[in-house]
Amino acid sequence: MNEIITSLHSNMGYVVLAALALAILNAFWGVFSKRPFGARDLRIALFALIFSHIQLLIGLITYFSSNYFSAWENGMGSVMGNRNIRLYLVEHPTTNILAIVLITMGWSLHKKAADSRKKFLRIAVFYTVGTLLLLSRIPWDAWPRS
Ligand code: HEM
Structure with missing residues (x-):
């Protein structure tokens, strides 16, 4: 199990990081091309949000x-004292929860924005910062699995 x-x-x-990468590229493309924010843009950002929440x-x-x-049975000291265990039980979960909070804020703030450029910009900034946080605490020694 x-x-x-x-x-x-x-x-x-893989799915979450790919969906976030697509949403970020699409949002930056929107910012620089100055095109209107459309239904497809909303769907791309929404899918990334949903996949992040499922992963959470x-x-x-x-x-x-x-x-x-x-x-945890051996106490806080033994968890914090081992680099690998600290990553899996403390750093990875807390950082990733914070990252998903930021991604969710980006989604909510884009809905409140009045114009297309602001919508794209809020998604671009919040999704990028969230994704960088996620990437900072992926257990790269163990993933991708061989
Ligand atoms: C979008 C957010 C997240 C991503 C992209 C992500 C990604 C990953 C990846 C790639 C691994 C390595 C899997 C492997 O060894 O093959 C992993 C392991 C793990 N993740 Fe996450 N994670 C996320 C959120 C979370 C959250 C929120 C928690 C806990 C609250 C969590 C708990 C764990 C644990 C405990 C492991 C180690 C599992 C084990 O090897 O026994 N993850 N995660």
Whole structure:
């Protein structure tokens, strides 16, 4: 069961990062081309948001079913004292939750913006910062799996 959840979380990682990359490129293209924000732009940004939220839920389940989770039994010191365990149990989850909060803020703020340029800009900025945070705490030693 644990292996199925982790592998789902691992594979969804590609989908989320690809959807975010597409949404960011599309938003910057919108900013620089000065074209109107249309239904396709909304859909691209919305799909990236939805995939991020699905990954957040799968991440929460992964957290409690992961083999790393039992490290908490030995106390805070043993979790924080091991670089790898600290990454999986503290840094990766907290940074990624913050990243998804920022992506969600970008989505909400784009809806409040009156003109197309502002809509594109808010998605571009918030999705980019969120994605950089995600990339900063991916366990690159273990992913992509060989
Ligand atoms: C968009 C957000 C996220 C992305 C892109 C992401 C991506 C990844 C990736 C690529 C791995 C490595 C999987 C592997 O070893 O093959 C991983 C592992 C893990 N993630 Fe996430 N993650 C996200 C959010 C979260 C959240 C919010 C949590 C917890 C609340 C979480 C908990 C974990 C845990 C515990 C592992 C280690 C699983 C194990 O090997 O036992 N992730 N994540």
